[in-house]
Amino acid sequence: MDSIEAKIKSLALRLGADLVGITTTALLADGPPSADPRYLLPSANSVVSFALSLDRNIVQDFISKKSWRPHCENRKTIAQTLYTIGDRLAEQLRTEGYEAVNVDLNNNYRPEKGVTDVTEMTEFHPAFSHRYAALAAGIGRLGWSGNLLTRDYGALVELGSVLTSAALTPDTPMPDEAHPCDGCKMCSLVCPVGMIHPKASTQVTVAGVTETISRKRPNTCCWIGCTGYEGLASSGTWSNWSPYRLGRPLPEDKQEFDSLCIRLQKADPQMQAADNSFNDYRQAVFDPDWFYYTVCGFCRSVCAPSREDRLANRKLIINSGTAALKLDGSHVVADDNAVEVRTPFGLRVIVPREELSKERAMPRNRPGQFPLDREVVEYLCRHLNSADAKNRTPD
Numbered sequence: 473m474d475s476i477e478a479k480i481k482s483l484a485l486r487l488g489a490d491l492v493g494i495t496t497t498a499l500l501a502d503g504p505p506s507a508d509p510r511y512l513l514p515s516a517n518s519v520v521s522f523a524l525s526l527d528r529n530i531v532q533d534f535i536s537k538k539s540w541r542p543h544c545e546n547r548k549t550i551a552q553t554l555y556t557i558g559d560r561l562a563e564q565l566r567t568e569g570y571e572a573v574n575v576d577l578n579n580n581y582r583p584e585k586g587v588t589d590v591t592e593m594t595e596f597h598p599a600f601s602h603r604y605a606a607l608a609a610g611i612g613r614l615g616w617s618g619n620l621l622t623r624d625y626g627a628l629v630e631l632g633s634v635l636t637s638a639a640l641t642p643d644t645p646m647p648d649e650a651h652p653c654d655g656c657k658m659c660s661l662v663c664p665v666g667m668i669h670p671k672a673s674t675q676v677t678v679a680g681v682t683e684t685i686s687r688k689r690p691n692t693c694c695w696i697g698c699t700g701y702e703g704l705a706s707s708g709t710w711s712n713w714s715p716y717r718l719g720r721p722l723p724e725d726k727q728e729f730d731s732l733c734i735r736l737q738k739a740d741p742q743m744q745a746a747d748n749s750f751n752d753y754r755q756a757v758f759d760p761d762w763f764y765y766t767v768c769g770f771c772r773s774v775c776a777p778s779r780e781d782r783l784a785n786r787k788l789i790i791n792s793g794t795a796a797l798k799l800d801g802s803h804v805v806a807d808d809n810a811v812e813v814r815t816p817f818g819l820r821v822i823v824p825r826e827e828l829s830k831e832r833a834m835p836r837n838r839p840g841q842f843p844l845d846r847e848v849v850e851y852l853c854r855h856l857n858s859a860d861a862k863n864r865t866p867d
């Protein structure tokens with residue numbers, strides 16, 4: 473008869489997982505606090521970690537700015553599959569008499585002192601780290617970027633975890649000689665906000681494995697780049713898919729970064745939206761009208777399994793140009809005539825010039841649009857259509 477471990481793994485693979493492994497609470501005990509599964513399930517003895525790979529062709533089109541939405545849609549489909557796999561694994565474990573929790577995929581952070589909601593967060597420590605579990609379960613290793621790298625898919629994976637009271641037999645972490653990161657540092661070169669230091673390092677130990685990874689800028693720095701409050705690289709020649717600009721250099725100091733991030737989050741319409749994924753990530757992922765807004769993740773997208781592909785991906789990114797927002801809510805590549813317009817959200821937005829010279833009706837709220845884009849488009853249309861501002865570019 474099949475062992476419970478074999479049953480769980482084959483179920484995960486049947487349901488669409490590309491990789492699956494098992495680790496234990498005892499093995500994770502030497503890791504950082506977010507490696508402890510007992511925070512979410514006090515009786516946890518083991519963790520089942522599983523991964524799905526992203527579509528490589530779609531990722532290529534995303535980083536080269538050939539197309540934006542397909543990668544967002546691919547991520548949403550993958551997130552739905554990960555939730556479904558986790559639910560079925562948890563169900564199976566419960567049928568066998570154990571407790572089990574399917575860990576939220578994202579946006580579930582540990583409380584921070586003196587913080588009332590996510591807009592005031594600055595550390596963003598997850599309730600449970602999928603990456604640490606995947607490292608301990610032998611699915612991959614942490615690269616210089618700090619992302620989880622696998623042998624077959626590089627960093628192009630999304631992760632899920634199920635915690636259980638079952639005392640399962642663990643897999644062994646991937647050995648050093650199979651480590652997928654060769655230190656090419658392409659991840660560092662494609663981060664528009666310079667989050668990943670190219671030389672300075674730090675170490676993290678999980679399940680007896682010590683990884684040397686980049687020393688990063690404060691987490692609020694990635695939040696600013698990954699949410700898209702600043703999309704432009706310091707060279708000024710390329711951006712991620714965000715059409716937004718701060719209009720001034722990023723701070724150096726953590727306190728300044730943190731207070732800038734809080735200000736931007738407080739002004740961000742996304743945080744007030746009813747379909748805010750910070751309220752309920754699972755619900756957002758299964759909502760057909762919710763758009764999985766993705767403008768960055770370039771540190772991951774660049775990291776293909778082969779070095780040759782990583783170098784080529786970096787070229788694609790730095791030659792991809794910069795992003796602009798059209799008044800129909802789409803993101804496009806800006807041409808030389810694009811203009812930068814101030815918005816009431818503490819950000820400037822890049823808009824193709826011809827968009828501003830058209831008379832327009834106010835757009836209706838459309839499902840599948842990002843709240844910030846929607847509000848900015850409405851602001852631009854209001855401004856353009858108001859009598860005193862006619863024929864004038866908003867300032």
Ligand code: SF4
Nearest residue numbers: 615616653656657659
């Ligand atoms: S891009 Fe290169 S250095 Fe960065 S994580 Fe991937 S393999 Fe490692």
Ligand code: SF4
Nearest residue numbers: 663694697768769771
């Ligand atoms: S997600 Fe984007 S902003 Fe964040 S570290 Fe990666 S490349 Fe930088």
